[in-house]
Amino acid sequence: xxxDSRKLQILRAIVDEYILSATxxxxxxxxxxxxxxSSATIRNEMADxxxxxxxxxxxxxxxxxxxxxAYRLYVDQMMQRAHxxxxxxxxxYGYFRDHVHGIDAVLRSTAKALSEITHYTALVxxxxxxxxxxxxxxxxxxxxxxxxxxxxxxAGVSQNTVIDVPEDVGPEExxxxxxxxxxxxxxxxxxxxxxxxxxxxxxELSARADFVESLLSTLCENQARDRRxxxxxxxxxxxxxxxxxxxxxxxxxxxxxxxxxxMYRMLKKASNMExxxxxxxxxxxxxxxxxxxxxxxxxxxxxxxxxxxxxGPTRMDYARVLTILKNVQTNLGTVLQSFLKEE
Amino acid sequence: xxxDSRKLQILRAIVDEYILSATxxxxxxxxxxxxxxSSATIRNEMADxxxxxxxxxxxxxxxxxxxxxAYRLYVDQMMQRAHxxxxxxxxxYGYFRDHVHGIDAVLRSTAKALSEITHYTALVxxxxxxxxxxxxxxxxxxxxxxxxxxxxxxAGVSQNTVIDVPEDVGPEExxxxxxxxxxxxxxxxxxxxxxxxxxxxxxELSARADFVESLLSTLCENQARDRRxxxxxxxxxxxxxxxxxxxxxxxxxxxxxxxxxxMYRMLKKASNMExxxxxxxxxxxxxxxxxxxxxxxxxxxxxxxxxxxxxGPTRMDYARVLTILKNVQTNLGTVLQSFLKEE
DNA sequence: GTTAGCACTCGGACAAAAAGAGTGCTAAAA
DNA sequence: TTTTAGCACTCTTTTTGTCCGAGTGCTAAC
Numbered sequence: 001x002x003x004d005s006r007k008l009q010i011l012r013a014i015v016d017e018y019i020l021s022a023t024x025x026x027x028x029x030x031x032x033x034x035x036x037x038s039s040a041t042i043r044n045e046m047a048d049x050x051x052x053x054x055x056x057x058x059x060x061x062x063x064x065x066x067x068x069x070a071y072r073l074y075v076d077q078m079m080q081r082a083h084x085x086x087x088x089x090x091x092x093y094g095y096f097r098d099h100v101h102g103i104d105a106v107l108r109s110t111a112k113a114l115s116e117i118t119h120y121t122a123l124v125x126x127x128x129x130x131x132x133x134x135x136x137x138x139x140x141x142x143x144x145x146x147x148x149x150x151x152x153x154x155a156g157v158s159q160n161t162v163i164d165v166p167e168d169v170g171p172e173e174x175x176x177x178x179x180x181x182x183x184x185x186x187x188x189x190x191x192x193x194x195x196x197x198x199x200x201x202x203x204e205l206s207a208r209a210d211f212v213e214s215l216l217s218t219l220c221e222n223q224a225r226d227r228r229x230x231x232x233x234x235x236x237x238x239x240x241x242x243x244x245x246x247x248x249x250x251x252x253x254x255x256x257x258x259x260x261x262x263m264y265r266m267l268k269k270a271s272n273m274e275x276x277x278x279x280x281x282x283x284x285x286x287x288x289x290x291x292x293x294x295x296x297x298x299x300x301x302x303x304x305x306x307x308x309x310x311x312g313p314t315r316m317d318y319a320r321v322l323t324i325l326k327n328v329q330t331n332l333g334t335v336l337q338s339f340l341k342e343e
Numbered sequence: 344x345x346x347d348s349r350k351l352q353i354l355r356a357i358v359d360e361y362i363l364s365a366t367x368x369x370x371x372x373x374x375x376x377x378x379x380x381s382s383a384t385i386r387n388e389m390a391d392x393x394x395x396x397x398x399x400x401x402x403x404x405x406x407x408x409x410x411x412x413a414y415r416l417y418v419d420q421m422m423q424r425a426h427x428x429x430x431x432x433x434x435x436y437g438y439f440r441d442h443v444h445g446i447d448a449v450l451r452s453t454a455k456a457l458s459e460i461t462h463y464t465a466l467v468x469x470x471x472x473x474x475x476x477x478x479x480x481x482x483x484x485x486x487x488x489x490x491x492x493x494x495x496x497x498a499g500v501s502q503n504t505v506i507d508v509p510e511d512v513g514p515e516e517x518x519x520x521x522x523x524x525x526x527x528x529x530x531x532x533x534x535x536x537x538x539x540x541x542x543x544x545x546x547e548l549s550a551r552a553d554f555v556e557s558l559l560s561t562l563c564e565n566q567a568r569d570r571r572x573x574x575x576x577x578x579x580x581x582x583x584x585x586x587x588x589x590x591x592x593x594x595x596x597x598x599x600x601x602x603x604x605x606m607y608r609m610l611k612k613a614s615n616m617e618x619x620x621x622x623x624x625x626x627x628x629x630x631x632x633x634x635x636x637x638x639x640x641x642x643x644x645x646x647x648x649x650x651x652x653x654x655g656p657t658r659m660d661y662a663r664v665l666t667i668l669k670n671v672q673t674n675l676g677t678v679l680q681s682f683l684k685e686e
Numbered sequence: 687g688t689t690a691g692c693a694c695t696c697g698g699a700c701a702a703a704a705a706g707a708g709t710g711c712t713a714a715a716a
Numbered sequence: 717t718t719t720t721a722g723c724a725c726t727c728t729t730t731t732t733g734t735c736c737g738a739g740t741g742c743t744a745a746c
Contacts, residue, residue, distance in 0.1 A: 405709090
């Protein structure tokens with residue numbers, strides 16, 4: 001069912017107001033706050049909006065609060081584009097200027113930037129190592145039967161994994177294997193290394209095919225297990241909001257958000273979308289049912305590398321958050337480009 | 344001033360009770376709960392204890408709560424040794440069984456174990472890389488003028504740092520330098536590498552003395568800057584306790600504890616002591632004035648490598664926590680020994 | 687179709703009253 | 717002299733009742 005223009009205006013005003021105040025919005029305050037209709041008219045419209053499911057009333061003598069359906073409509077059609085003040089965009093840009101210590105550092109810095117500027121909770125998915133190009137593989141013997149595998153990619157990301165080594169493979173041979181793999185697969189995407197390697201085995205490597213294969217599978221597995229791939233920042237920002245003035249609610253929120261597995265899955269799914277806005281019960285995670293999640297993906301040359309996002313109360317300032325995410329997306333794209341351009 | 348036996352017994356009972364219940368303890372409940380004196384007698388003693396500064400009264404008609412002075416006495420002299428149930432010690436031991444992926448992983452797992460078993464907040468100071476022995480140094484060229492320095496020690500710990508490289512140093516030379524440093528300083532303690540290297544410069548390295556020196560200083564600096572050296576776990580556990588039912592208190596606590604610099608300093612100082620118990624206002628950190636911190640150091644062959652600890656409300660279960668820390672200290676000692684024994 | 691007016695509802699704030707927990711003191715008991 | 721029973725007193729917490737105001741829905745007038 002279509003809402004007429006007046007209903008839309010009123011609904012927008014209510015959402016805008018509620019986002020600011022977190023208290024139910026009444027007809028009178030709206031009418032006095034610049035709306036061109038009397039409180040009675042607004043009241044009637046509000047009653048309609050309620051039966052249509054856009055508004056809810058905590059109790060009879062309270063104002064109305066937007067329902068999730070209202071937020072959905074707001075985000076999809078009614079929201080007006082926010083813009084950042086000069087100071088804010090300078091601040092934001094500053095986070096990307098100074099941190100040139102590799103992709104990981106930039107992304108961690110991004111998480112911090114997001115949480116500090118939005119005052120919500122920020123998440124950043126670290127990029128899948130698979131899309132990067134191999135620069136160096138080094139196997140360093142640790143003890144008998146154990147070695148450390150160090151993978152360095154063009155992005156400066158490195159991954160360290162303890163691997164098992166057959167007893168008859170000595171330090172020299174480990175070094176030779178490192179060299180061989182580095183030489184042969186340098187500048188290949190990591191994801192292709194794994195599958196291609198087995199087939200292309202030959203030369204020095206063929207003698208140790210079994211070992212090399214198990215090495216690779218361990219690396220992949222470790223990649224999957226490594227749950228530090230989600231960077232979290234500003235989780236405690238949420239305690240600022242009246243929604244979390246109840247400690248037990250705060251607790252469940254914090255617990256949910258620290259569940260890196262779930263957050264990983266969520267962000268991974270969002271990597272394929274330019275932007276996503278997930279409102280309240282649309283969230284899969286039980287603990288985010290009272291929150292909204294806004295994400296954006298970051299890409300280089302069109303390839304999605306990962307995603308980042310902001311979690312806030314359902315009454316979060318969607319317009320502002322989306323503007324910030326868009327901004328960050330651009331900045332991040334530029335910075336990452338500069339890391340990855342030297343092919 | 345000495346307290347007679349009866350005062351001590353009563354004080355202990357009050358502390359024990361308050362640790363459990365977090366509510367002021369009255370004379371009647373003590374007398375009914377197994378004390379062999381009447382409530383009136385206990386009342387008199389409590390009045391004495393209050394003037395002596397061991398007890399405080401939130402208001403006239405409430406029971407008494409222990410003062411910090413009382414906790415101090417309790418910890419120093421009155422506390423009875425707690426012991427863990429079989430299940431608990433098995434649980435604790437389990438954390439150390441499964442994680443053999445290097446020292447870092449073990450210590451992170453330790454933090455988790457501590458916070459989960461104590462239900463308080465746990466901190467673990469990662470070991471200073473300086474005491475470990477160098478196994479491998481690898482410089483991997485990234486872009487022009489940048490390289491990644493990877494340091495691997497016998498403990499499996501590795502540290503990655505982006506460094507600047509003079510433009511006239513090519514990939515081959517980086518590799519040669521890596522080899523030379525590795526060959527010359529393998530099995531030396533990292534801390535001696537830094538200082539010794541400059542003096543022993545010679546052979547292949549002498550030509551690049553400037554570069555190597557700056558490389559080392561960057562590594563040291565990075566080491567100092569790297570604040571991820573404190574592992575934090577279970578910060579949100581504190582929200583369980585009535586002391587933090589007020590959100591603003593919870594907020595300041597979380598903010599304090601996430602201040603890794605301060606936590607680092609605190610733990611660093613504690614590394615030289617077998618155990619420490621710091622109660623309430625004895626803490627340097629403003630935000631820990633309502634907490635107590637109990638720490639223990641972990642050592643291998645008598646050398647202190649670092650420390651770990653538990654933060655809880657001042658009414659924390661000191662006996663239990665100390666027992667757990669002692670237990671963890673032993674376990675950790677054994678595990679680390681096994682990592683470091685192959686010289 | 688819009689708005690003014692009005693009766694009605696309900697939660698929040700406030701005050702007074704009641705309940706409860708615990709104390710200090712005194713006087714009796716040991 | 718030490719311990720304890722008893723009691724009046726204090727102060728907090730809980731309960732109860734009242735009032736106020738914000739906001740509503742409905743009706744009738746504009």
